[in-house]
Amino acid sequence: MKILQVALDVPLDTLFDYSAGDCGEAGIGDRVLVSFGRRKMVGVVAGIADHSILAPGRIKPVLQVFRDTPPLSGEILRLLQFCADYYHHPLGEVILNALPVPLRQTKPIAPAKAAAYRLTEAGLALEADALPSRAIVKHKLLLNLKQAGTLARSDIAALSPSAPQALKEFLAQGWAEETEEVGAAPSPRFIGPGRASYLPSLTPAQEQAVNAVLGKLEQFQVWLLHGITGSGKTEVYLRIIEQVLQRGGQALVLVPEINLTPQLESRFRARFPGAALVSLHSRLAAGERLRNWSLAQSGQARIVLGTRLSLFTPLPKLMLIVVDEEHDGSFKQQDGLRYSARDMAIARAKQAGVPVVLGSATPALESWHNAVTGRYQLLELPARAVAEAALPTIRCLDVTRANLVDGLSEPLIEALRTRLERGEQSLVFINRRGFAPVMRCGQCGWISTCHRCSSRLVVHLREKRLRCHHCGHESRMPHTCPDCGNADLAPIGLGTQRIEETLIGLFPTARILRVDRDSAKRKHALPEMLERIHAAEVDIIIGTQLMAKGHDFKKLTLVGVVNADGALYSADFRASERLFAQLMQVSGRAGRDTLPGEVLIQTQFPTHPLYQSLIRHDYNGFAESLLTERKQAEFPPYCHQVLLRAEAPLMETALAFLRKAKAAAPTRFDVTLFDPVPAQMARLAGNERAHLLVQAASRGALQAFAADWNKALTGLDGRVRWALDIDPQEF
Numbered sequence: 001m002k003i004l005q006v007a008l009d010v011p012l013d014t015l016f017d018y019s020a021g022d023c024g025e026a027g028i029g030d031r032v033l034v035s036f037g038r039r040k041m042v043g044v045v046a047g048i049a050d051h052s053i054l055a056p057g058r059i060k061p062v063l064q065v066f067r068d069t070p071p072l073s074g075e076i077l078r079l080l081q082f083c084a085d086y087y088h089h090p091l092g093e094v095i096l097n098a099l100p101v102p103l104r105q106t107k108p109i110a111p112a113k114a115a116a117y118r119l120t121e122a123g124l125a126l127e128a129d130a131l132p133s134r135a136i137v138k139h140k141l142l143l144n145l146k147q148a149g150t151l152a153r154s155d156i157a158a159l160s161p162s163a164p165q166a167l168k169e170f171l172a173q174g175w176a177e178e179t180e181e182v183g184a185a186p187s188p189r190f191i192g193p194g195r196a197s198y199l200p201s202l203t204p205a206q207e208q209a210v211n212a213v214l215g216k217l218e219q220f221q222v223w224l225l226h227g228i229t230g231s232g233k234t235e236v237y238l239r240i241i242e243q244v245l246q247r248g249g250q251a252l253v254l255v256p257e258i259n260l261t262p263q264l265e266s267r268f269r270a271r272f273p274g275a276a277l278v279s280l281h282s283r284l285a286a287g288e289r290l291r292n293w294s295l296a297q298s299g300q301a302r303i304v305l306g307t308r309l310s311l312f313t314p315l316p317k318l319m320l321i322v323v324d325e326e327h328d329g330s331f332k333q334q335d336g337l338r339y340s341a342r343d344m345a346i347a348r349a350k351q352a353g354v355p356v357v358l359g360s361a362t363p364a365l366e367s368w369h370n371a372v373t374g375r376y377q378l379l380e381l382p383a384r385a386v387a388e389a390a391l392p393t394i395r396c397l398d399v400t401r402a403n404l405v406d407g408l409s410e411p412l413i414e415a416l417r418t419r420l421e422r423g424e425q426s427l428v429f430i431n432r433r434g435f436a437p438v439m440r441c442g443q444c445g446w447i448s449t450c451h452r453c454s455s456r457l458v459v460h461l462r463e464k465r466l467r468c469h470h471c472g473h474e475s476r477m478p479h480t481c482p483d484c485g486n487a488d489l490a491p492i493g494l495g496t497q498r499i500e501e502t503l504i505g506l507f508p509t510a511r512i513l514r515v516d517r518d519s520a521k522r523k524h525a526l527p528e529m530l531e532r533i534h535a536a537e538v539d540i541i542i543g544t545q546l547m548a549k550g551h552d553f554k555k556l557t558l559v560g561v562v563n564a565d566g567a568l569y570s571a572d573f574r575a576s577e578r579l580f581a582q583l584m585q586v587s588g589r590a591g592r593d594t595l596p597g598e599v600l601i602q603t604q605f606p607t608h609p610l611y612q613s614l615i616r617h618d619y620n621g622f623a624e625s626l627l628t629e630r631k632q633a634e635f636p637p638y639c640h641q642v643l644l645r646a647e648a649p650l651m652e653t654a655l656a657f658l659r660k661a662k663a664a665a666p667t668r669f670d671v672t673l674f675d676p677v678p679a680q681m682a683r684l685a686g687n688e689r690a691h692l693l694v695q696a697a698s699r700g701a702l703q704a705f706a707a708d709w710n711k712a713l714t715g716l717d718g719r720v721r722w723a724l725d726i727d728p729q730e731f
């Protein structure tokens, strides 16, 4: 009897045996419906065997083999298997979680559900000058529909935040109509490489980078593209992708969540008007995600532009992977399968025998180390692509003894005033949303803390609420101190809202926009705000890290950095690496075009080496000094780490589990186990968290250790939630 070994979404590290039954042949990669306990579940056939250790009478038949989509390819199953092994995570969970949600459900999917649109006869006959010339978005919509034939709703939304509204009008006018065609097969005009009319001629450094990668297009190689902000890294990706399309291949481009802006997507679409580009990210509706995933799986989509989760998209003609801003923390998933999409992208490229380009102005130290030691090939773009766009001048403003107006120093206020007078844009960067980080009683010293987390409650003055930014708990702002009854409570410190109020007071006629997670909460709010900035409808932006990355605002010439010092002396050994990257990124927003840029950093430590390197735009020097420190301390990249995380209602339960775990650890490997300690954020959402760090010089030894340990940990203490975190990024 043929036995199907089925992967199921259950936290058990095993496959489950079923017989083929009478619903026809099922092969590896097929989705099947099976009964598991009392439930029906969807699984994926991951293996086929002749025998089972189960008695024949106990083997149940599969109930159904789904034929609604093609089976998962061997290529993608190999990647998922590698991922499960590397992160010591059950294969079934890894496979099922890589599928779009509709494919995990127990019903077959209805074909081509996603709505798509095309022009009617009337729409096709419509000349562009029949539309008012100011209706830019309508022009864009008309042009794109003409070019593509059929566009999905998500493609239209990607054109501009107001494109869906324009579409509504097209529908009302009878210029466009709904069609279901695109889910099954996009219009042929949608496929195949195209070329935009305007192409900048490459700088010598760009050309060198492009040629280096193109010279080795059909083999595995990790390229580290280290280019300062505005050096034209994206242009390098575009040129390589162009060749990939010409050779009939597919390209996977991974970007951090925040970076996947409509601007970036339009830049790709404009360059490849004929090539089917799909995006994949968590904000897409389930149906859209499935459609885009299927287009990639069938090979029709030639470029997949997506966030972390798009790594697991089946791509039969994969020829290139790009990881933009490869240092970004959002590539690492922090729950469930704690994988790094960057590291798995490298694994995928290796399996597929294709190049992977990691791009960044501030590479992760691990990547930099690999480049310096020759495991990765280093490509440098040392100057800005637009010759006139010099790097911004960076200065520190010593605020130790300065008179601050609600946190802003006189020179910064003056610089803002100058930009206003010149009609240029400014960004005040502060990485803390809300009005103030904490509320304090001047009488007894009470401060607002979260009862569920080891954190403070942030003051949101306008809503008169205190909020925990970690667990979401919120309460009304008290009028009097809960401890002593004193009515003299004060918000302490700075947040985006406070800076906003200060600036409104200082510059009452300026157009001021606050961009943080609160103001961007509404759907489409962020793209709309970005569009307003691009359209120069904003003078001063107050922004958190949402604003730090990727954006290319031509009129932005001043960046003021407020309150960055906190990370200089943090307990987290990666804090200074992150701060440097963040400040480089945010500085890179200034003076991207021909107007010179200036960056002013308010600090109490103006001579700190981090700021000194920043002033010289010296990533290489800073990375060298960090590597020296890491080597002395034997931290990554000079060792490899695994963190055993434990979570329980009581700290003692979590710590006791970790002590048992330490005692149960296999001893035949050359690894170092540290003592259990509470996590930096010891309490989160009502749970106490602790961890135990394991380190080793050899990754092989650490992996073998972790595999054995993982087995020993199972069933050790039912009250504790635990997880192994391979290559942990947060402690």
Ligand code: ADP
Binding pocket: 200, 201, 202, 203, 206, 227, 228, 229, 230, 231, 232, 233, 234, 235, 236, 385, 386, 552
């Ligand atoms: P990065 O991704 O490194 O931040 P971009 O690729 O966004 O840089 O390029 C920065 C700016 O320079 C963009 O406006 C881009 O259009 C422009 N640019 C890139 N390469 C060239 C080039 N070779 N010649 C002229 N302009 C260029």
Ligand code: ZN
Binding pocket: 441, 442, 443, 444, 445, 446, 481, 482, 483, 484, 485, 486
């Ligand atoms: Zn008090």
Ligand code: ZN
Binding pocket: 450, 451, 452, 453, 455, 468, 469, 470, 471, 472, 473, 685
């Ligand atoms: Zn909380």
